[in-house]
Amino acid sequence: MLYRHEKRHEVDDDGYLELVSETAVDTDRNSFQLVSRPPGWSTIFLTVSLLISLTLNSWWILLERISKVSNKEAISCSAPETQRSIYSGLTFDVPTRYSLHTDYSSSNQTLADYTWDNLNLDGMVIAPTLDWAREMGLPDSWDFPWDSNRKIYFVKVYHQLHCLKRIRTAFHELWSGQESTIIPAHIEHCLDTLRQDLMCKADDTPMPSLLAVNGAGDGQTLHCKNFDKLMAWTKHPDRDACYHRLNHDGPVRHAIERYAFCPPDSVHYAAMSRYFEEHGHYKDPV
Numbered sequence: 001m002l003y004r005h006e007k008r009h010e011v012d013d014d015g016y017l018e019l020v021s022e023t024a025v026d027t028d029r030n031s032f033q034l035v036s037r038p039p040g041w042s043t044i045f046l047t048v049s050l051l052i053s054l055t056l057n058s059w060w061i062l063l064e065r066i067s068k069v070s071n072k073e074a075i076s077c078s079a080p081e082t083q084r085s086i087y088s089g090l091t092f093d094v095p096t097r098y099s100l101h102t103d104y105s106s107s108n109q110t111l112a113d114y115t116w117d118n119l120n121l122d123g124m125v126i127a128p129t130l131d132w133a134r135e136m137g138l139p140d141s142w143d144f145p146w147d148s149n150r151k152i153y154f155v156k157v158y159h160q161l162h163c164l165k166r167i168r169t170a171f172h173e174l175w176s177g178q179e180s181t182i183i184p185a186h187i188e189h190c191l192d193t194l195r196q197d198l199m200c201k202a203d204d205t206p207m208p209s210l211l212a213v214n215g216a217g218d219g220q221t222l223h224c225k226n227f228d229k230l231m232a233w234t235k236h237p238d239r240d241a242c243y244h245r246l247n248h249d250g251p252v253r254h255a256i257e258r259y260a261f262c263p264p265d266s267v268h269y270a271a272m273s274r275y276f277e278e279h280g281h282y283k284d285p286v
C-alpha cells in the first residue's frame with residue numbers, strides 16, 4: 001500500500017514523525033493499543049526515546065541550515081557561475097584594471113570627446129522573439145517594426161551609458177556658458193535611473209585608497225563581463241534589431257531610422273526595404 005510505504009519512509013527518516021503518525025493517523029488496532037496502554041516501562045521508554053529524538057532532530061535541522069548558508073557563501077565567492085546572466089549567459093570573468101585616468105577623462109578635450117562619441121551604443125535595442133521574452137518572464141514591450149513576432153527591449157547597460165553621455169553633454173554645454181540642448185527633465189530622469197540601477201546592484205567591492213582625494217580603487221583588478229561579447233550577443237541574428245544609436249545627440253524626430261540598418265543577408269531586410277520604399281528615408285539623424 002502506498003500509505004504504508006509513505007509512512008515507512010517517514011519512519012526510516014525520522015523517529016519523531018513515526019510516533020506522531022502512529023498515534024494521530026493510524027487507525028489500526030495495534031496502534032490504538034499502543035497508545036491506550038496504561039503507563040508502564042514501554043511508556044517511559046517511548047517518552048525518553050521521544051525526547052532524545054526531538055533533541056537530535058533539532059540539532060540536525062540546525063546543522064543543515066548552517067551548512068546550507070556556508071555553501072551558498074562559498075559558491076558566490078569562488079564561482080562566478082551563480083552570477084551568470086540568464087539572458088546573455090555572460091559572467092564576470094574578465095579581469096580588468098580599474099584606473100583613475102582614462103581617455104574618457106583626458107584633459108585633452110578633443111580626445112575625451114572622441115572617446116565618448118565612439119562609445120558604441122548600437123546594442124541598446126534587441127528584438128528577441130515573443131516566445132523568448134515570455135520564457136524569460138519579461139513584461140510586454142513594443143513591437144519590432146520589421147517582424148510582429150518580435151518585441152524590442154532596451155539592454156540596461158547601454159541605456160545607462162546613453163544617460164551618462166546625455167549628462168556629460170549637458171554638463172559641457174552649461175559649463176561653457178551655452179544653453180543646453182537637452183531638457184532638464186531628461187537629465188533628472190537619467191540621474192534617477194542611474195541611482196536606482198546602482199542601488200539595485202549595490203556593488204560592495206571594497207576599494208583601496210592611498211590617495212587623499214578621489215583616489216579610491218586606482219589600479220584594482222575588477223572582474224568584469226566581456227563588453228565585446230555583450231555587443232555580439234545583441235547583434236546575434238536571434239535578436240538583432242538592426243539598430244544603430246547614431247552619433248546624434250539631439251532629439252530624433254524619426255526613431256524608425258534607427259532600425260534601418262539590416263544588412264542584405266538579414267531576415268528582416270525585405271520587410272525593412274518594403275517599408276522604406278513606401279515611406280522613404282528621412283534626413284533627420286546622421
Ligand SMILES: *[C@@H]1O[C@H](CO)[C@@H](O)[C@H](O)[C@H]1NC(C)=O
Binds near residue numbers: 109110114
Ligand atoms: C589631443 O587628442 C587628439 C586626438 O587624439 C590629438 O590628435 C591631439 O594631438 C591631442 N592634443 C594634444 C595637445 O595632445
